[in-house]
Every structure is written in structure tokens, then in C-alpha cells.
Amino acid sequence: MADERFDAIVVGAGPAGTAAAYTMAKAGLKVALVERGEFPGAKNLFGGVLYRQQLEELIPEWWKEAPLERTIVEQRLWMLGEDSVVTLGHRNEKYKSPPNCWTGLRVKFDPWFASKAEQAGALPIYETVVTELLMQGDQVVKGIRTDRDDGELEANITIVADGVNSLLGKQLGVHREWRPHEVSLAVKEVIGLSKQAIQDRFNLDANEGCTIEIVGQTCGMAGLGFLYTNQDTLSLGVGVMVNDLKKHRVKPYEVLDGLKQHPMIKKLIEGGEVREYSGHLIPEGGFNSIPPLAGNGWMICGDAAQMVNAVHREGTNLAVTSGRLAGEVAIAAHKAGDFSLRTLSAYNDAIRASIIHKDLKKYRGLHGLLAYENSEKLFNQLPQAVNDAVYEMLLVDGKPKKTKQKQAFRQLKDASGGHNMDLLRLGIKGWRAMNG
Amino acid sequence: MLHIVVCIKQVPDSREIRIDPKTNTLIRQGVPAIVNYFDLHGLEEALRIKDEHGARVTVVTMGPPSAEKALKLCVSMGADEGVLVSDRAFAGADTLATSYVVALTVQKAEQEWGPVDLVFCGKQTLDGDTGQVGPGVACRLDIEQLTYVEKVEHLDPKTREIIVHRHLEDGVERVKAKLPVLITALTELNEPRRASLPGVIRGTRYQPVVWTTNDFEDIDRSKIGLRGSPTIVSKTWVPDPRAVNTKVLEDESTDAAANHLLDELLATDLPQKLGWVKEAVSVG
Numbered sequence: 279m280a281d282e283r284f285d286a287i288v289v290g291a292g293p294a295g296t297a298a299a300y301t302m303a304k305a306g307l308k309v310a311l312v313e314r315g316e317f318p319g320a321k322n323l324f325g326g327v328l329y330r331q332q333l334e335e336l337i338p339e340w341w342k343e344a345p346l347e348r349t350i351v352e353q354r355l356w357m358l359g360e361d362s363v364v365t366l367g368h369r370n371e372k373y374k375s376p377p378n379c380w381t382g383l384r385v386k387f388d389p390w391f392a393s394k395a396e397q398a399g400a401l402p403i404y405e406t407v408v409t410e411l412l413m414q415g416d417q418v419v420k421g422i423r424t425d426r427d428d429g430e431l432e433a434n435i436t437i438v439a440d441g442v443n444s445l446l447g448k449q450l451g452v453h454r455e456w457r458p459h460e461v462s463l464a465v466k467e468v469i470g471l472s473k474q475a476i477q478d479r480f481n482l483d484a485n486e487g488c489t490i491e492i493v494g495q496t497c498g499m500a501g502l503g504f505l506y507t508n509q510d511t512l513s514l515g516v517g518v519m520v521n522d523l524k525k526h527r528v529k530p531y532e533v534l535d536g537l538k539q540h541p542m543i544k545k546l547i548e549g550g551e552v553r554e555y556s557g558h559l560i561p562e563g564g565f566n567s568i569p570p571l572a573g574n575g576w577m578i579c580g581d582a583a584q585m586v587n588a589v590h591r592e593g594t595n596l597a598v599t600s601g602r603l604a605g606e607v608a609i610a611a612h613k614a615g616d617f618s619l620r621t622l623s624a625y626n627d628a629i630r631a632s633i634i635h636k637d638l639k640k641y642r643g644l645h646g647l648l649a650y651e652n653s654e655k656l657f658n659q660l661p662q663a664v665n666d667a668v669y670e671m672l673l674v675d676g677k678p679k680k681t682k683q684k685q686a687f688r689q690l691k692d693a694s695g696g697h698n699m700d701l702l703r704l705g706i707k708g709w710r711a712m713n714g
Numbered sequence: 715m716l717h718i719v720v721c722i723k724q725v726p727d728s729r730e731i732r733i734d735p736k737t738n739t740l741i742r743q744g745v746p747a748i749v750n751y752f753d754l755h756g757l758e759e760a761l762r763i764k765d766e767h768g769a770r771v772t773v774v775t776m777g778p779p780s781a782e783k784a785l786k787l788c789v790s791m792g793a794d795e796g797v798l799v800s801d802r803a804f805a806g807a808d809t810l811a812t813s814y815v816v817a818l819t820v821q822k823a824e825q826e827w828g829p830v831d832l833v834f835c836g837k838q839t840l841d842g843d844t845g846q847v848g849p850g851v852a853c854r855l856d857i858e859q860l861t862y863v864e865k866v867e868h869l870d871p872k873t874r875e876i877i878v879h880r881h882l883e884d885g886v887e888r889v890k891a892k893l894p895v896l897i898t899a900l901t902e903l904n905e906p907r908r909a910s911l912p913g914v915i916r917g918t919r920y921q922p923v924v925w926t927t928n929d930f931e932d933i934d935r936s937k938i939g940l941r942g943s944p945t946i947v948s949k950t951w952v953p954d955p956r957a958v959n960t961k962v963l964e965d966e967s968t969d970a971a972a973n974h975l976l977d978e979l980l981a982t983d984l985p986q987k988l989g990w991v992k993e994a995v996s997v998g
């Protein structure tokens with residue numbers, strides 16, 4: 279065992295863990311930041327869009343020095359039919375100053391963020407896997423055991439930020455295995471393409487970026503696709519609910535391959551060269567799945583605590599906020615000299631009062647909608663029907679507009695179950711899921 | 715106590731190196747830096763000697779400031795001290811100039827931490843491949859050199875005797891020598907260790923000693939850097955890929971294809987080369 283003691287150990291140098299380590303180190307706590315990757319971000323994956331707001335509370339104007347790809351000026355939503363698309367989008371010059379969000383790559387962003395924590399004084403311990411938490415009795419966490427020789431390390435507080443598949447969360451009993459309707463499996467390709475081609479194809483200037491979220495053409499399964507512009511690569515991916523993958527016996531990359539063949543997407547990625555391929559789980563359970571967040575000597579944050587907003591593809595920002603809050607509670611506990619649940623439960627309260635909780639609560643119905651509504655209907659028939667309806671409306675073929683309108687409406691109704699009430703019910707359900 | 719100096723170099727990870735087809739030079743940008751792995755085997759052997767007999771292990775490297783990271787790794791594995799010799803004046807050095815500076819560094823380490831008994835170098839570097847620096851350093855220090863060492867059989871700090879196995883082209887040579895010696899390490903020498911947790915903590919916090927030209931009193935400036943490097947690279951090129959005769963075996967089933975492949979292989983001189991058969995078997 280290492281013969282020195284730390285005020286706090288953070289497990290996982292993703293956005294959550296690094297934010298916690300940074301917060302505590304800056305306040306003068308003696309912090310160890312333990313990460314299994316060769317360096318932070320080495321194997322981490324996300325879409326990925328990085329948001330300004332939450333990190334700003336930690337590092338003012340962080341984006342001016344962080345390695346980012348493109349400032350997002352336009353966000354599009356695509357509803358795909360078999361060989362068609364209905365597009366909804368918003369572009370606004372106001373998104374430039376102050377910038378709202380950027381595309382980014384974890385291999386670049388995570389090491390930069392971790393370097394800030396290191397500069398603040400956190401001790402990086404990388405290429406080291408935490409294998410279990412050291413317990414005093416069965417209630418109190420007193421440190422970690424790693425896969426290195428003499429690999430035990432003790433601290434007053436251990437912050438668990440080991441991501442979606444949190445092994446340590448399982449050891450704490452706050453985690454059961456995810457049920458298939460609580461997680462989706464995402465696969466992503468990074469496709470190399472020249473800057474010029476990206477800018478031409480997506481109608482962008484040098485540092486401008488655009489995101490496209492994609493509904494439909496996920497083989498009738500509940501899922502969302504995405505296509506984001508980086509400097510000289512595109513991030514193309516799709517996440518599908520695991521229960522649907524099981525039911526349909528489809529592999530996630532087959533869904534991605536399908537998307538790549540879609541005429542709308544094919545054109546945008548043409549000539550690109552696949553640089554990276556990776557897969558990752560996304561917890562979609564949201565509010566309904568958040569476990570207890572603190573105990574004696576420990577707190578848990580980020581994905582490990584299921585803090586992802588499945589609707590808006592936000593996760594890093596919630597992770598950063600939860601890490602910061604955990605760090606702040608640790609600082610208070612350090613001052614008080616009490617590391618029991620009595621003090622650390624302030625973290626539970628802080629999360630409850632934060633935007634994380636409000637946002638996750640707002641969308642809490644969604645995972646029910648995703649899990650229990652007929653996916654085929656929602657993610658295939660409906661987008662297709664919308665496409666067919668719009669096609670009819672815009673096609674000039676001599677039929678009176680009124681007839682067309684009726685026809686279009688019937689198509690939508692059929693797709694949602696056949697009754698007027700079905701369409702209405704689905705609409706209300708969807709609205710509720712989004713608006714609490 | 716024995717004093718062992720290990721010479722290391724930070725090199726681009728050869729698994730990720732590509733060659734710029736236009737300029738025929740290595741693309742170093744974006745390629746992660748690692749410790750030349752032959753050197754790590756040298757370090758491991760030094761650490762084993764330290765574990766067994768007790769020794770002071772000093773790691774030295776000549777390189778850019780970023781090579782600090784390599785020294786921290788060595789310290790996390792168990793080295794006592796890491797010295798970075800870094801100066802713009804050293805840039806552009808060939809093996810002659812490099813061995814001059816490294817030899818000076820070993821001598822200076824000797825002044826700082828006591829007489830040196832053993833010097834370890836890697837057999838060669840991954841990026842230069844010459845294998846000249848180790849022997850160059852030995853010559854300048856005027857000590858025995860044991861190159862291509864695959865095993866240290868015996869070391870006695872009292873009698874100052876060392877017995878090693880040198881892997882040569884036509885066999886293995888078992889050699890006895892008296893300390894001080896310089897050894898160049900092969901990968902067969904040992905399996906480098908993974909740092910322990912306390913080691914990592916120590917390595918991460920460790921700040922290497924940095925020496926610049928000013929720290930060497932009698933340095934001859936005409937022997938360092940580009941000026942001290944008579945080697946001229948007149949041309950580099952990428953050899954054309956060797957033409958290979960490819961034969962595609964098409965058979966009905968996997969079994970048939972496997973048998974077919976076996977027949978084809980047995981018909982070559984491969985079994986003989988591998989020593990499976992003493993002579994070609996002639997049938998009939």
C-alpha cells in the first residue's frame with residue numbers, strides 16, 4: 279500500500295471526475311485522479327457536442343484555450359423516410375457570440391481538461407485500473423485498490439466517476455445491471471474528409487459547424503442517429519435501445535451501415551475515409567434510474583449515476599456539474615472534518631436543486647415512451663408517414679389540395695394506430711415525455 | 715553500492731509511424747512518444763541488479779524538454795534519478811555527436827553520484843536503427859563493451875565480475891568481464907516491469923535533473939549538435955514493396971482448402987528450413 283494518504287481520490291478522468299478533481303485541487307485538497315486509459319480520453323467516446331455553460335462555472339472562458347472542433351451555428355433535425363427526408367433546422371448568427379456549443383473529440387478534450395486539474399495540483403495516476411473500493415466494515419469507503427503492485431490507496435473521500443458501466447457503483451450496491459430498456463448502445467465512426475469538402479457540403483465557414491440529429495431508418499427500433507461536423511472529420515453514429523436490438527437481433531453497426539447507405543447521408547460522407555470506429559453504452563433511464571448519490575466516504579457522479587439527458591444528447595455538461603457539486607461538498611466535508619453520510623448527503627441535495635435534476639425530471643416520461651411504445655411505429659412508420667405526407671402535399675399532380683390534405687392526415691393516422699384518438703394519444707404522450 | 719547508469723531515448727512509437735510519400739521523411743507529428751523499448755530492457759536489468767545487490771540507478775537522456783515524461787516513467791519503475799540533457803545546441807546530433815554528449819553525461823553523473831560500475835544502453839533505437847551510440851559511449855569512456863546481451867548470468871559486486879550471454883549471428887557467446895562495462899540490451903534480456911502504485915506516485919511527482927551545455931565545463935562545442943555531426947544523409951527512399959507471387963486457393967470447403975494449403979506448403983523448402991525434415995523426402 280502507498281504509505282501516503284489523500285484527502286480525496288477520484289476514480290475516472292472523464293468530464294465528471296476531472297471536474298471534481300479540479301474543484302477540490304483548486305481549493306487546496308490533496309487529490310489523486312485515477313484513470314485506466316493510457317491518458318484521459320484515450321478510449322472515451324461521445325457524439326460529441328460540448329456546451330459552454332456548465333464548464334464556464336468552473337473555468338471562465340475555457341473555450342478560448344480548449345481544443346475544440348467547430349462552433350455550432352446550425353442544428354438540424356432530420357426525419358428520414360426510406361429515400362427521403364423532412365428537415366427542420368435552426369441557424370443563427372447569435373450562436374457565435376457568445377458561443378453556445380461546439381463539436382469536439384474526447385481524445386483531445388479530455389486530456390486538456392485533465393491537464394487543468396493537474397495544474398491545479400491533482401496528482402494524475404493513469405494507466406491504472408481501480409479494481410475495487412476499500413471498505414471499513416460494510417458501510418464506509420476508505421479508499422481504492424488498483425491493478426498495480428502495492429496498489430492500495432487511502433483517502434477520506436472517494437468520488438466514483440467511472441462512467442456508464444460503473445463497476446464501483448455495483449460494488450456499492452447503488453447499481454444493478456442496467457436493464458435493456460435503460461441503456462442504448464451507440465456506435466460511431468469518425469470519417470476523414472477535407473475541410474473544404476465539409477464546409478461546402480454543410481454550407482459552413484472556416485470554424486462554423488453544424489449538427490444533424492436523425493430520426494427514422496433505424497430498422498424499426500427506438501434510436502437516434504447523429505452526424506456532426508469536426509474540423510476535418512465527420513462524426514456519424516447511431517444509438518439504439520438495447521431491448522430493441524435484442525428483440526430484432528440486429529447488430530448496431532448494421533444500423534449504422536444502413537444509415538450510411540441512405541441517399542441523404544451517402545452524399546455527405548462520399549469520399550470520406552473511416553478513421554475510427556467505436557461503441558459505447560448510453561444510459562437512457564434518466565430520472566427514473568438515478569441511484570443514491572452519496573454514502574459514508576463516497577459520492578458518485580456523471581454517467582455512473584445515470585445523469586444523461588437522453589433527449590438532448592447532453593451528458594458531459596451534466597457530468598461536469600455533478601463533478602463540481604461533489605467537489606464542493608468534499609471541500610465542505612474537509613473543512614468540517616466529517617466524511618460520513620451526514621455531511622456528504624449535502625451532495626444529494628445539491629443535485630436535487632440543480633439543473634441536472636430539473637432537466638432529468640422534465641424528461642422522465644421519455645424512457646417510458648421509448649421503452650414501452652411500439653418502436654416500429656414511433657421510429658419507422660411515423661417518420662415514413664410524415665415523409666409520404668409531405669411528398670403528397672408538395673407533389674403537383676392535378677389532385678385538389680383539400681383531397682391531398684385529407685390523404686396526408688390519414689397516412690399519419692394509420693401510422694399511429696388507425697384511430698383519430700391514437701394520433702392524439704401518441705401526441706400527448708410524446709408531449710408529456712418532453713414536457714413533464 | 716553499485717552505481718548503474720541507464721541511457722534512454724524517447725522515440726516516436728514505431729507502430730504508428732508513417733512515411734511522408736512526398737518528402738520520404740518520417741511523419742513525427744501526432745505520433746505518440748514512447749521510451750525506445752530496447753532501453754527499457756536495459757533499465758529493467760539495472761533494476762533487477764538493484765533489487766538483488768542494491769544499487770543506485772541513474773537514468774540519462776539527451777533530448778527535448780518533452781523527454782521529461784520518459785524519465786518520469788523510468789523513475790516510476792524504480793530508477794533513483796533521471797537526468798535530462800537538453801539544449802538547442804545539441805539539436806541535429808548524429809551518433810558521433812550524441813555519443814560524445816552521452817559520455818560526458820555519464821562522467822558528470824559519476825562526479826555527482828559516485829563512480830559508475832555499469833552502463834546500459836539499448837541495442838539500437840527504433841527511429842535511427844544504427845546501434846552505434848552504445849559502443850560510441852563505451853569507447854569514449856574507455857570501458858569494455860558487451861553488445862547484444864540477451865542474458866546477465868552472473869554478477870558479483872565483490873569480485874566485480876560479470877558474465878553475460880551475447881546473441882550473435884552465428885551463435886551465443888558467453889563472456890566474462892570486469893566492471894566497469896557497458897552493456898547494450900536485447901529484448902530477450904528480460905520483461906520490463908510495470909510500475910507499482912507508490913512508484914507511479916513518485917514518478918509523477920519527480921522533477922528530472924536538467925543539464926544544459928553550461929553545466930559541462932570542458933565541453934568542446936565543435937563536437938556537439940549539427941556542427942559535431944559529420945554524417946550526411948544524402949538520400950532517403952522508401953523501397954518498392956517486394957513483388958510476391960500470390961496464389962489464391964479456391965476449394966469447395968474449408969477442409970479442402972486447408973489440405974490444399976498444407977500440400978502447397980509441404981511442396982516448398984519450408985519444412986526443411988524449419989528443420990522438420992532432415993532432407994527432402996523423395997517418394998518412389
Ligand SMILES: Cc1cc2nc3c(=O)[nH]c(=O)nc-3n(C[C@H](O)[C@H](O)[C@H](O)COP(=O)(O)OP(=O)(O)OC[C@H]3O[C@@H](n4cnc5c(N)ncnc54)[C@H](O)[C@@H]3O)c2cc1C
Pocket residue numbers: 289290291292293294295312313314315318319322323324325326327328329406407408409439440441442445464465466515517558559560579580581582585586591592593594595597
Ligand atoms: C455515442 C454517444 C454520444 C454522446 N453524445 C454526447 C454529446 O454530444 N454531448 C454530450 O454532452 N454528451 C454526449 N454523450 C454523453 C457523454 O459522453 C457522457 O455523458 C459523459 O462522457 C459522462 O462523463 P463521465 O465523466 O461521467 O463518464 P466517462 O466520460 O465515461 O468517463 C469515465 C472515465 O472513467 C474511466 N474508468 C472507468 N472505469 C475505471 C476504473 N475501474 N478505474 C479507472 N478508471 C476507470 C474511463 O476510462 C473514463 O475515462 C454521448 C455519449 C455517447 C455514448
